[in-house]
Amino acid sequence: MEKKLSHSEENYLKEIFHLSGELHEKVSTNALAERLNAKASSITDMLKKLGEKKLVSYQKYKGCSLTQKGEQIAIYIIRKHRLWETFLVNKLNFGWDEVHDVAEQLEHIRSVKLINSIDELLNFPKYDPHGDPIPDKDGNINYMESKISLSETAVKSKVEVVSVDEDSMALLKYLDEIKISIGTILTIHNRISFDESMEVQIAGGNKMNISKKVADSIGVRFKSKI
């Protein structure tokens, strides 16, 4: 009954989960193709297969979404991914820009005992090194409340960095350089309307300019007005 899925199938489920977002929106073939670095025709093939396995609900030309079973598996893969990333950073001193690629491999290791032991070793962390929530053993995900993008914050507000987009190594390295990490407190001083960049200041540091693109990929939580 419980057949093993291939790495590829697991990756598809994971990516559908990410693309469908919290509202469980339908995911288009092309969107998946881009994220999975494959051609649309390959996606169609796989969606048919996952459809037959009842992991995805799929109708021609209408996009796809995860079934309950498919979502459960996706969440489990994400749990493993984020726990491994946390392990690499907390126990092996990897940088937060070095963990994603390895976690992409480790997330496919099949051993419930192993991942639960790692969880315990790390003391049941709630967030991974990029601020993403780690699903618990039962698949519950604690999304951080009142999190918004830095690019949406009002001038004069004071916020705490709680997450960053993990996709780009270049971004993570850049954030290291400008000393922004999870927990950093930022004061928003100004927004330049010409290019939508922002002037922000790290507590006790100099003001600096942050491009729209960077601000978009930083998640923050409101702290207080100045």
Next chain:
Amino acid sequence: MEKKLSHSEENYLKEIFHLSGELHEKVSTNALAERLNAKASSITDMLKKLGEKKLVSYQKYKGCSLTQKGEQIAIYIIRKHRLWETFLVNKLNFGWDEVHDVAEQLEHIRSVKLINSIDELLNFPKYDPHGDPIPDKDGNINYMESKISLSETAVKSKVEVVSVDEDSMALLKYLDEIKISIGTILTIHNRISFDESMEVQIAGGNKMNISKKVADSIGVRFKSKI
């Protein structure tokens, strides 16, 4: 130039290494087929491919052996396998009978930094939980000297258990039951010629009977005469 090998190719190299032993004997197609749970025809196919890649030297009907390059890769896979097993036992409290299957998966994770970090975390262990030597970063293997099989020991001698065959979970569980582990000191009291079983005694314990099959799979080192 340095293309990635598939899990399957890595497993073939590893198994050829194990079967060819310290003397680098040629390995037969059938021997490989049995160990790899595949049909002989599949083995032939793969040997051709590995031959073309210069990882194996192979001539029809003559068996195969690893090239230097192939051996180097095999040893690296084995290094990873044994380090992961050690990690699981030492850091995550797995039993020595629970680690092999997971290590079969983990040995294929590609990250030099990861495995060297695990090595460091474990303080550069020399032997894995089954007493097998862990190749170092440069591929050097420190085979334990003067190690012999328990079944070859003389009556009245006193030996220390230094390794056990890791292949059978049943054996490892049985050894747990009769309290034999790496480091256990055994005194050989008698050998029953009828079935070649042996009477041995753990320091401060009762005498017990060990079958030939079990004795064959225990490696020991001479301690002293009684």
Next chain:
DNA sequence: TTTTATTTTTAGACACGCCTAAAAATTAAA
């Protein structure tokens, strides 16, 4: 040495996961 048994290789096939090119359906624009 001839015959028989065993081992190994070839031949042909299949599932998987991907691809390109072309057709079909959907969506956007005129």
Next chain:
DNA sequence: TTTAATTTTTAGGCGTGTCTAAAAATAAAA
């Protein structure tokens, strides 16, 4: 609403790693 652009699916193919069945080579027995 008809036409054009975009998205998605189908059709056909390819490399990998496996299999079965049959042929060939080698090893063992007579």
